[in-house]
Amino acid sequence: MFKRFQTKLLQKQVAGGYRLYTHPANASYVEKLVLSWDTRRLTQAALETLAIIAYKQPITKMSISSIRGVNSEGVVASLVLKRIVKEMGREKSPGSPILYGTSNLFLKKFGLKS
Numbered sequence: 001m002f003k004r005f006q007t008k009l010l011q012k013q014v015a016g017g018y019r020l021y022t023h024p025a026n027a028s029y030v031e032k033l034v035l036s037w038d039t040r041r042l043t044q045a046a047l048e049t050l051a052i053i054a055y056k057q058p059i060t061k062m063s064i065s066s067i068r069g070v071n072s073e074g075v076v077a078s079l080v081l082k083r084i085v086k087e088m089g090r091e092k093s094p095g096s097p098i099l100y101g102t103s104n105l106f107l108k109k110f111g112l113k114s
Helices: 002-008 024-035 044-056 061-068 073-081 104-109
Strands: 009-014 017-022 085-090 098-102
Touching: 017 024, 044 061, 044 073, 044 098, 061 073, 061 098, 073 085
Parallel strands: none
Antiparallel strands: 009 017, 085 098
C-alpha cells in the first residue's frame, strides 16, 4: 500500500523543509474535488468582494482592493477557482490588468437571470 501511496504524492524540498504535492497525473481528480466544494459557504470577505465585482464589473483587482481597503488578491483568486468569477479581458492601461466579472455559474448559484 505504501508503494501505491508514494506514486500519488510527490515530496519536494521547499524553503528548508519538505512539502507533499499530488502527482500531476491526478490533476483532473484534484480539480474535480476542489470545484465540488460547497460554494454556498463563502467568507465575509468573499461575499463582499463578489458584491463589488457583480456591481462594478468589469473591474480590476486593484480597484476591488481600493474599494475594500485591503488586498483582495487571494479572495479574487479563490472566487476564480470556484468559477464564480471569471476573467473578462484586459484593461487598456499600463500593465494591462485583468478585468473580472461574474460567471454563468454565479448566476446559477444565486438564482439570477442576468
